[in-house]
Amino acid sequence: MMNKLAEYELILKQVEAIASDESDIIANMANISALLFESLSDVNWVGFYRVLSDELVLGPFQGKVACIRIPLNKGVCGSAAVKAKTIRVANVHDFSGHIACDANSNSEIVVPLIINDKVVAVLDIDSPIYERFDEDDQTGLENIINLFENIIIKHGVIN
Template identity: 65%
Template sequence: MKSELYDTLNRQVLALFEGETDLIAAMANLSALLNEHLSEINWVGFYLAKNDELVLGPFQGKVACVRIPMGRGVCGTAAAENKIQRIADVHQFKGHIACDSASNSEIVIPVIQNDKVIAVLDIDSPNFSRFDEQDQNGLETIVESFEKCLFAQQMHKI
């Protein structure tokens, strides 16, 4: 069932962002799409890489941390290492930054342009172990489709 959900979402991403060049508008719509269709989450959105930190971008959810140092917390680690972070219990993650104390698990997927992390997609859940390998694979495919759609053409500067 999860694989069908992610296949459907991926098709929507490909259709929704075909020909789109504005990164912020696309991030806003992707956040809304995922928030609408993913169950048991309490925050979904983007942090943009600027200098040596991540800065809050478009999101759906409660008020969030505005700036995260590169290499700190789950988001900063994903960006610094250019590696997906799937954390079953964020309270056990060394250096976790608690923007919302209701969040217990998290997945963060780097967004890449020209072999460089330009942002991360961050999704939080109040449930422990909310994200499994199927979620990771599905979300990774969605982010890859998102990148292909946006970066296939000349994108507006952030």
């Protein structure tokens, strides 16, 4: 069995293969969400929220029906967007202001997508397992998002 960092390296290569020649951000978000949902164990929701005006708006995702709009600085997603940094939550029930879209979610990680020093979206991943996400997950997911940021910059398209 592969260790977690090796699994993320494989996912990173797959993201590069499916996204590097595609300039449409939404299409890439859809494929990245699907790939992560299929590849990661013990997750029940994977997707993107896009920053539009002063709120987060649901983007491509895999999982149950989700909240469509999240005010900035509300919940884990809004907090990660405002702080422009990854937030890992071992127990979402202990996170002040957590927005429960799926009652089965118990832990969460949110990684901001930053272009030209501006958060344009966040990657949100939920798990029914408490303490599901550790430093290896954070490193692996941040590497994937960094690659995605570079692909977006290479294509010069932000939509």
